[in-house]
Amino acid sequence: MNILLIGSGGREHALAWALARSPRCARLFVAPGNPGTATLATNVALDVTDHAAVVDFCRVMGVDFVVVGPEAPLVAGLVDDLAAAGVKAFGPSREAARLEGSKAFTKELCREANIPTAAFARFTEAAPAKAYVRERGAPIVVKADGLAAGKGVVVAADVAEAEAAIDMMFAGGLGAAGAEIVVEECLVGEEASFFALVDGEEAVALASAQDHKRVGDGDVGPNTGGMGAYSPAPVVTPEVAARVMAEIVRPTVAAMKARGTPFRGVLFAGLMITADGPKLIEYNVRFGDPECEVLMPRLLGDLVDILLATAEGRVASVDIGWREExxxxxxxxxxxxxxxxxxxxxxxxxxxxxxxxxxxxxxxxxxxxxxxxxxxxxxxxxxxxxxxxxxxxxxxxxxxxxxxxxxxxxxxxxxxxxxxxxxx
Incomplete structure (x- = not known):
């Protein structure tokens, strides 16, 4: 089959590497791709924000399946527009992608479904947000509600830093992403990344990883999009993984289905493993970056089969398998x-x-x-x-x-x- 992969980063190079290995992949296109994907596939100079152009490309080139890598096209509803045109795609709908597109949406869902997460409050103005910070004290976390390319979270060590983050976000420092903010408890423990495939009804665990967000050795300096990762994460023991599926992932899948916006795709749970067990920090609705770069080399199963089964509502039937390394x-x-x-x-x-x-x-x-x-x-x-x-x-x-x-x-x-x- 002919496959179109959307994206241009390290995650997409890793996905292209895995997709190209499948005997089911006849021709692979990547839009827009990078020099690495060009060694595996045909890079295409498509404007992926122009959904009509993406649909037209699929029709002209006989694309059977689209895999959407980054979050922005998912939040913008690319999968919805492809589905409306009869093109099969891997990734959540616009409404389901709100799990990443809106921090406030996810926090409210967690509250409704009793999913363990940090205590929080939502704000659209600076003054009450600052009052909340002064009442709660520091350390405390300030998050832009919308997509901010990994720059929308400030873990404030003191009240002054939190107030500066609030001012920055409401002053437009993160654009529309900071029009609403979430201020939440700073969880204590060890962070981990956990991935599951979801077909709207069922969820199947993939694997764990651990990212390194700070720019400097010893986890110092400002946050980044990720300076490295490894998989599996030893902190995610089999017992912890079972709790994540039972207490976080499956209740989320059920809650999204109950809302009439079933989630289909890969659900990436950013976790804090606390003394009380795993708690959700945030959701992403795509493979992580750089986590994808350690998951794909460990994957034994056929990625095309796995993603297709997820998109077609057959996730429970997939044969995944992981290398022991x-x-x-x-x-x-x-x-x-x-x-x-x-x-x-x-x-x-x-x-x-x-x-x-x-x-x-x-x-x-x-x-x-x-x-x-x-x-x-x-x-x-x-x-x-x-x-x-x-x-x-x-x-x-x-x-x-x-x-x-x-x-x-x-x-x-x-x-x-x-x-x-x-x-x-």
Whole structure:
């Protein structure tokens, strides 16, 4: 079958790698793609915000199935418009994507369905939000309600920092995403990412991972879109996973169905594993990035079969399967990130890194040059991924690959996986 993958980041390169391995994939298109996906598929210069153009492309090229990678097209209703045109797609509807598109929506759903999460309040004005912060004290978390490209959450260490975040959001610092905010309790514990496939009725657990949000070693500095990840996350024991499915994922699936907006796609639960058990921090409605870059190399099942079964309401029948090895990815970012990254710096010797056994280099923010080279074109630029018998072994291999890449304009954290390695 012919497949169209929407997106251009490291997540999409990892998905393209897995989709292209399926014997069911006859032709793979990626819109708009990147130099990494170009080695696996045909990149297409489509404006994915123009849903009519996407539908027309599918008709002209005989696309049988569309996989939507990023959150913005999902929240904008691309899957709805494809369905209306008779094109099968993987991902939630516009209404179901509100689980990521609106923090307030998700918090209210959690309250109604008794899903464990942080105590919270919603605000559309600064004064009452600040009063709430002063009443509750710090640390405390301030979140923009809408999509903010990973920059909409401030974990404030003191009241002044929280008030500054409130002012920034209501002053338009995050655009329309900050028109409403959620202020919530700062949960204490260890974070983890948990993924499940949902077909509107049933949910099947996928795997766990752990991201590293802070820019600097030792988890210091500002939050980023993610500086690295590993899978599986040891903190998500079989017992914890069972609780996540029973107390968080399945009640969410039931609540969405009861609202008349069933969720279909991949549900990514950002968790805090507290002394009282797992609690939901937030939902994403797509594979994570960089989590996808460690999930796909571990996946044994056929990704096309798995995503199709989910889209067609047959998720309980899928044969997933995971490699026993661990996977770890190190994100290489352009200098200046997460502020203004330096663009256009040349990246060399990627082939030397990719020549190592059990190593994959996923492109996240790169651009091809006329002479066949590659330059940085974003903040997070590469996701250097390795498999290993243990997380410690995967970490060693990933950093060996990182050190083979010649990119003076980039940097990375040198401690990805430190929590898990400390447990080995």
């Amino acid at each position: 661990a996977a770890l990815t190190v994100v290489m970012a352009a200098r200046g990130y997460p502020g203004k990254p330096e663009a256009g710096t040349p990246i060399r010797s990627l082939d030397k890194a990719e020549a190592l056994p059990d190593v994959l280099v996923f492109h996240a923010g790169t651009k091809a040059t006329p002479d066949g080279g590659v330059v940085a074109s974003g903040g997070r630029v590469l996701a250097v991924t390795a498999l290993g018998a243990t997380i410690a072994q995967a970490q060693l291999r990933a950093y060996e690959a990182v050190d083979r890449i010649d990119w003076p304009g980039g940097f990375c954290r040198r401690d990805i996986g430190w929590r898990a390695v400390g447990r080995d």
